[in-house]
Amino acid sequence: MMPTTPTIRDPALAAKLYRSMVLIREFEQALDQLFASGAIRGTAHFCVGQEATAVGVSAALQAGDYVISYHRGHGHFIAQGGDPARIMAELFGKATGYSGGRGGSQHVSSFEHGFLGSNGITGGGIPVGTGAALALKLQRRNGVVAVFFGDGAANQGAFHESLNLGSLWKLPVVYLCENNLYSMFTHLRESTSVGHIADRAAAYGMPGQIVDGNDLVEVFNAARQAVQRARDGQGPSLIECKTYRMLGHSKSDKRAYRTREEEASWQAHDPITLFRKRMLDERILTPESLTAIEGEVDRQVEQAVRFARESPFPPARGLEESVYA
Ligand SMILES: Cc1ncc(C[n+]2csc(CCOP(=O)(O)OP(=O)(O)O)c2C)c(N)n1
Ligand SMILES: [Mg+2]
Secondary structure: OOOOOOOOOOHHHHHHHHHHHHHHHHHHHHHHHHHHOOOOOOOOOOOOOOHHHHHHHHHOOOOOOEEEOOOOOHHHHHHOOOOHHHHHHHHOOOOOOOOOOOOOOOOOOEHHHOEOOOOOOOOOHHHHHHHHHHHHHHOOOOOOEEEEEEOHHHHOHHHHHHHHHHHHOOOOEEEEEEEOOEEOOEEHHHOOOOOOHHHHHHHHOOOEEEEEOOOHHHHHHHHHHHHHHHHOOOOOEEEEEEOOOOOOOOOOOOOOOOOHHHHHHHHOOOHHHHHHHHHHHOOOOOHHHHHHHHHHHHHHHHHHHHHHHHOOOOOHHHOOOOOOO
């Protein structure tokens, strides 16, 4: 593991990152309630507990870089600056959503935010993100692509093919595995030949690194180094972020395949609590400023839900628009 030096000393940056994590958490919790009450139909995958990976990586990127996500993607989009009201509207199937209400949770993107999209195909975003990195290289733009995926996706052929070509062609890409221990209801030890996904980096001639995915500062430091390496033309890295999804796989999951004790042990390592404590201990943020942020985010999420509820559905006559066959 790389040495971790606490580099987030700037109060404005710390406040921004804290706000972003709390916004993701509250957005997801509101969404969970909305599904439970029947206000939203269909399904979604929540990233409660995984906020630090999204926010830490986005903080290491700059304008002109891209993020590509997977089915657990709301946090990645919000961390890139996506408007929670329009993401919420998309989940409500409303015309004001990023995909006009036709995409939902797993089909949402915004190029202006450098967000290339969520993706319902496990591992499907990995070759797409690698291709985007190839485009950046061929166009001689200075950008980097951050490709997020889960531990389960690291067993898909697309993962292996992408890392091979990404490394061979020295593409400006950072592969970020959010290892939350489970793919759906299956524990990693029952599905995966290695204990650490980062060990697979060696097979493709790139650096592999394990970080505490619940430690925003650690994620940020590792991502910054890997992004710089990619931008300098030295090729990809694989970062494995050890984390945990605190809610079920998707909305109807009763979590029978894991123990409440295991959940409690991860709750004691909550990324938001950890960062909050660190910023207070290091006197970078005050309790008042943190509480103020929490209040502002409450109101922002309430407004997002109101906006989504009050927005119109897309008209039926547009049903065949944006359909490719
Ligand atoms: C190609 C493909 N196979 C199977 C599925 C069904 N599926 C949806 S999510 C998921 C688990 C993915 O696990 P992981 O990559 O660890 O992500 P996590 O859900 O843990 O965030 C599976 C198997 C799918 N969507 N696509
Ligand atoms: Mg997983």
